[in-house]
Amino acid sequence: MSRRSTTRRRFLGTAATATGAAVAAPYVITSKALGDATTPPASDRIVIGGIGIGNMGSGDQGAFLGRSDVQYVAVCDVRRTWRDDGKGRVDGKYGNKDCAAYVDFRELLARDDIDAVHIATPDHWHAIMTIAACRAGKDVYLQKPETLTLREGPLMIAAARRYGRVVSGGSQRVLEDYRDIVNPCWSGEVGTLEAVDISVGGPSMPCYLPAVATPPDIDWDLWLGPAPWEPYNPGRCDGNFGTGGGSWRSYVDYSGGSLTDWGAHHFGGAIFAADLRELQPVSVAFHPASGGAGPYVSLTYPNGVAVHHNRPQPLRPERPSVAHGGDIQVHADGTPREGKAVPTYKGEGGIYGDFIDCVKTRAKPFRDIELAVNTMTGPHMIAIAYRLERSLTWDRSSQRFTGDDEANRLLDRARREPWIL
Amino acid sequence: MAFDLNTLDAPFAALAGFDWGADADFFKSIDAAVVAAHGDASLRGDLEKRFGTLLAGSTSRATKEYVCRKLAMIGTGVSVPALAALLTDADNSHMARFALERIDLPEAAAALRKALGMVEGSLKIGMISSLAARGDLPSVAAISNLLGGDAALAAAAAAALGTIATPEAAAALAAAKPAGDVAAAVIDARLACAEALLAKGDRKAAKAIYSSISAAIGDTPKTHRERAVRVAAKRGLLAAAE
Numbered sequence: 001m002s003r004r005s006t007t008r009r010r011f012l013g014t015a016a017t018a019t020g021a022a023v024a025a026p027y028v029i030t031s032k033a034l035g036d037a038t039t040p041p042a043s044d045r046i047v048i049g050g051i052g053i054g055n056m057g058s059g060d061q062g063a064f065l066g067r068s069d070v071q072y073v074a075v076c077d078v079r080r081t082w083r084d085d086g087k088g089r090v091d092g093k094y095g096n097k098d099c100a101a102y103v104d105f106r107e108l109l110a111r112d113d114i115d116a117v118h119i120a121t122p123d124h125w126h127a128i129m130t131i132a133a134c135r136a137g138k139d140v141y142l143q144k145p146e147t148l149t150l151r152e153g154p155l156m157i158a159a160a161r162r163y164g165r166v167v168s169g170g171s172q173r174v175l176e177d178y179r180d181i182v183n184p185c186w187s188g189e190v191g192t193l194e195a196v197d198i199s200v201g202g203p204s205m206p207c208y209l210p211a212v213a214t215p216p217d218i219d220w221d222l223w224l225g226p227a228p229w230e231p232y233n234p235g236r237c238d239g240n241f242g243t244g245g246g247s248w249r250s251y252v253d254y255s256g257g258s259l260t261d262w263g264a265h266h267f268g269g270a271i272f273a274a275d276l277r278e279l280q281p282v283s284v285a286f287h288p289a290s291g292g293a294g295p296y297v298s299l300t301y302p303n304g305v306a307v308h309h310n311r312p313q314p315l316r317p318e319r320p321s322v323a324h325g326g327d328i329q330v331h332a333d334g335t336p337r338e339g340k341a342v343p344t345y346k347g348e349g350g351i352y353g354d355f356i357d358c359v360k361t362r363a364k365p366f367r368d369i370e371l372a373v374n375t376m377t378g379p380h381m382i383a384i385a386y387r388l389e390r391s392l393t394w395d396r397s398s399q400r401f402t403g404d405d406e407a408n409r410l411l412d413r414a415r416r417e418p419w420i421l
Numbered sequence: 422m423a424f425d426l427n428t429l430d431a432p433f434a435a436l437a438g439f440d441w442g443a444d445a446d447f448f449k450s451i452d453a454a455v456v457a458a459h460g461d462a463s464l465r466g467d468l469e470k471r472f473g474t475l476l477a478g479s480t481s482r483a484t485k486e487y488v489c490r491k492l493a494m495i496g497t498g499v500s501v502p503a504l505a506a507l508l509t510d511a512d513n514s515h516m517a518r519f520a521l522e523r524i525d526l527p528e529a530a531a532a533l534r535k536a537l538g539m540v541e542g543s544l545k546i547g548m549i550s551s552l553a554a555r556g557d558l559p560s561v562a563a564i565s566n567l568l569g570g571d572a573a574l575a576a577a578a579a580a581a582l583g584t585i586a587t588p589e590a591a592a593a594l595a596a597a598k599p600a601g602d603v604a605a606a607v608i609d610a611r612l613a614c615a616e617a618l619l620a621k622g623d624r625k626a627a628k629a630i631y632s633s634i635s636a637a638i639g640d641t642p643k644t645h646r647e648r649a650v651r652v653a654a655k656r657g658l659l660a661a662a663e
Contacts (some may be wrong), residue, residue, distance in 0.1 A: 112644045135609050137645030151554075163649035164614055164656065206490075210442020228486060228516060231441055252531070389456050406459060407492055409523040412554065413493070416515045419546030420577050421554070 020085075028190040040069055042323035046359050047115045047407075049074035051105045051129060052101040053086035055239040056143050060170070061086060063352040064118060064141075065093050067209040070356065074114065076102040078219040103219055105129055109136040116359055119143060121169070122254040124227045127152035128419055130167060134159035141355045143170040144264035145256060146372045150380050153373030154399055155421060160369050168267040168365035171215030171227065171268045171374030175351070178269030181324045185273040188339035190332040193274050195306040197316055200266045201243055201258025203383040207251040209233035226415035227253040259309070260379045267307075268367075268375050270328045275340075276301050277371040284381040287311075295389075296380045309382050384410045424457045424464050433471050436488075440481045440594060448487070455491050469499045470618045476503040482512055489516035493523045500524075505532035514544050522551040530557050537563055546577040553581035561585060565593035568607070575599065576606040583610025586617035586628060595633065605646060612653050615661075631657035 046069060050061045053075045064070045072093070075086035083101045083269045102108045108117070109132055116139040119129050123145055133140045140160075146169045147153045160167040171218035175182070184190050211231030214220045220232045230236065231255070235246040243258040255261060271277055281299040293312035299308050308316075320329035345366050347357025347368045358365045377394075384407055385392055393402040399409040415421060432447040439445070445629035451468075458465040472488045485507070492500050501524070514536075521529045530552070537548040537560065552560040564585075567578035578595070583591035591614035599607045611630050619627040635654035640643070642648045 049656075112646075115645070134649070135605065135646065137649035158613070158616070162616070162653045162656075164652040166651065206445075206448070208441055208443070208445040208448075219452060228519065230486075283484075297622075353580075387456075388459065390459070405525060408525070409494055414515065414518040414522040414547075414551050414554065417543040417550065418577070420546060420550040420580050 022326050041262065045071040046356055047071045047073055047113055049076065049108045049110060049111070049114045050086060050118055051076045051099075051119045052121030052125070053077045053118070054079060054082035054141075055241075056117070056170075057082075058086065058089070060118045060120050060143065060352070061089060063349070064356075065090060067349060067352070067356060067358075068193060074100040074102060074108050074111065076105050076108045078103055078222045078229060081218045087264065100207045104222065106132065107246055108140065109133055111349065116140065116166075116355075118170075122223075122248045123148040123256065123260070124254045127156055127421060128226060128415075130156050131421070133161040134163045134165045134167065137163060137165075139166040139355075139359045140369075140370075141168050141170055141352070142369070144268070144372070145376050145379070146170075146264075146369065147376050147380065148254075148256060148260075148409075149412045150377065150399065153377065153421065157373055164362070164363065165357065166358045166365060167369035168351070168358065169369060169375075170351070170368035171264050171372075172351040173265040174268035174272050175366060178273060178324050178328070181269065181273040181322050181328055182342060185330060185332070186275070186340050186342045188337040189216060190330065191335040191337055193305050193330060193332045195207065195308065195317075195321070195331040196270045196274055197308045197311050197331070198263075198266050198270050199310055199327050200263045202310075203259045203386055204243070204252040204255050204257030205245070205250060207236055207253065209235050226419035226421075229418060230263050256379060256383055258362050259383055263379045264376065266327055267379050269324065270307065270330070271375050271378065272327075273330060273379050274301075274305055274307070276303075276305060276307075277374055279303065280374050280377045280396045281307070281394055282396075283391065283393045284385045286385040286389055288389070295386065297385045298383065299378050310377075312327055343398040377401060424454055424461065425469055426464070429454055429471070435477075436484055437475060437480055439484045439487065440496050442484045451491070455495055458495050459541070465495055465497070466499070466535055468495065468499060472496075473500055473503040476500075476507065485513050486516045487575065489513075489520045492520040496520050496524045498524075498526050498528045501526070501528045501532055504529075505536065508532065508536035508548070509539055509544070511544065514540070514547055518547055518551045522554055525555075530555055532560070533557070534560050534563065542573075545574060549574070549577045549581045549593075553584040556585055558587060558589075561589050561593065563588060565590070568593065568597040568599070568603075572601065575603045577601065579606040579610040581615035586614045588618070588623075589615055589625065591618065591630060595630070605628075608650055612650075612657065615657055619657070628658065628661040631655075633660060 016266050048064050048070050050057055053061060065072050077083040087099045087101040091097050117133050118141040120143040126142060126146055130140050130142055212233045214232040223237055238247040240247045243261060248254040249261050249391060279301050282302050283300045285298045287296050296310045298306050298308045317331050321332040323329045345354035346363060347353040354366045388407060392404055392407050395402050432450040435447040454468060458468055472492055475484055475488050504517045504521050507513040521533055533548050533551050549564055564578045564581050567574045582594050594607055594611045595608050611634060615627040615630040631654045638647055638651045642651045
C-alpha cells in the first residue's frame, strides 16, 4: 500500500467532516478521481491546499490546478470573496463542490490528507505559516519575498531542514526573465564579474491611513496577525501590486516595499546571474545624496563582487558588459573564462513543475528556501542601511551586524500576541 | 553638525495630538532626529524624554505606537519604565514589547519578566514570545512552569524553550506531559534544543533527545506530521553519531 493511497483514503474521511470555519461539502468520487489516459488516479496525485488565494495566490492556484498530477482540495483566505472565488475555481475545474474553504490556515494545515501548500499571503505571515507547515509535515511553495525580517530566514531554513521538507521560494522570473544576463555570465563569455547595478524602487513606508469601518468580508484581526494592530482601511490591505501607497506592499508592517517585492525578482535574477546565491553580503555601504543625485547603497559579497542599488548612472562604468534593459547592468572584466551549465528547473511546467517534481523526488527545488533567504538578505540589509543612513558590516555566522546595536535592533520585530515565531 | 533641538518642538506638539488619518508630514522631522541620534547622547536623551512624556500622557494609541517604533530603534534604560507601564495594557502591550524586545539591556528583560507574572492569556503569550526572541536565560524557569497549564500558553512556552534551547530548557521540555497540539509543540521544541546542543558539541545530550523522540514516534508513523518528526529524529541521530 503506497503512502499516497493511504493519505488519499484518509482524505475521503476528513473532507466531509472538516469543522470550524471550514466549508466542506461531502466528498463524492467522480470519474476524474479514478484517472484516465492523461490524468493519474487521485491516489497518485500531490494533494495541495492554498493559503492566501487572492492576486498572486490565484495565479499560483491556477498553475497548480492546471496540473494533472495535482489534486487541489482546499483554500484558505481571511477574505470571504477571495475564499469563495478560490473555492469556485477548484470546484469548477473538478466539476464538484468538494474544495474546502478555511478562514484560519491552522485548520487547513491540520488536515493530514494535504501533502503540500502554496502560500501567497502578505509577507508578514510568510515565516509563521511556512514554519507551521513544515511542522505539520507539508511541503511548501512560498511566494516571494520569502522573508520580511532577517531573523526569519534562518528559522525557516531550520524548520525545512529539520523535517526534511521541500520549501521552494516563489519567483518564477529569476530563471525565466533574465536569460539575457544569466546566460552570458554563466557561459563565461563576459569574464569575471566585478559589479552589478540594480535599479528598482526603495524600502516600504509607514502607514498612517485613517480608520474605516471594517467590512464583514474580512477577518481583520487575522489579516493583521503578527503585525501591529492598526485600524482597517482598504488601502492598508489592498492586494494590488503598487508600492507607492494604498496597498499592503507599500507598508513596512507587511512588506519590504518595492525593494523586496519587485526587488525579489531583480535581485534574484542579478544574484543568480552573478552566481551569488550561496553567499550572503559581508557589508553594506550607504552613500549619501550628492551632486543632485539621491542616496544609493552597495552590497559587497565575500568574493569581492559589488551589487549596487540605484547607483547614479554617472558613477557606473560607461558601458555594462551585459544588461537586462535599464534595470540590471552587469560589469565584468571582459576576459573570457570557463563556463558552467546554468542550473534549471526539474520536471515540467516552470517553477511550479519544479516544486511538484521535488515533492515527488525529495530533491531541492531551484529556489530552495536557503537560496531564497540568501538572496533576500541583500535587500533587507539595503533597507536597514537606508533607514539608518550608514554603512554596516554583516557577520553571516552570527546573523548579526558587527558593532552596531541599533542595526541589530532592526533584525526583527516583536510579533503581536498570540503569534510567536 | 549638532541637531537643532528647537526644530523638534512643533513636530512633537503635533505628535501629541496625532491619530490615524491626520497629516503625518511632521514625522519626517522626528524620524530624521532619531537617525541623527546615533552617537549623539544629548539628542538621544532629549528624544527619550519627549517620547517618555507622550507614553505617560493621555495620547492616542496611534501616538503611542509611533513612539514605541522609535524607541525600538534608540530606546535606552531611560525609556524602560514608561514602556514597562504599558505592558499590562491590552491596547498597548504589543507595541511596548515592540520596543522592549529590541532594547538589549538587562532592565528591558527584567520588565518583560516582571510583566510575565502580571498578565494572562494572549498578553502572557506576548511576554513569552519577546523573552524567547531575546534568548532570555533567566526566564526559563518561569516559562517552564507554564508547560502544564492552559494549552495555548503551554504551546507558546514550549516554542519559547525551543528558541532559548539551553540544557535547562531541554530538561523542562523532557519532563513535560503534554497532550494534543501541545505535544506537537513540545516535540518541535525538543528537536530545536537537540540541534542547539549538537551545534555546541554536546552529542550525548542531543542523542538522548533524538532517541527519546524516535522511540515515542515509533517505526510506523501514521500522519504527515509523525513522518516528518521521524525524519527529524532519525536525521538527528545520524548527526549526533558522526
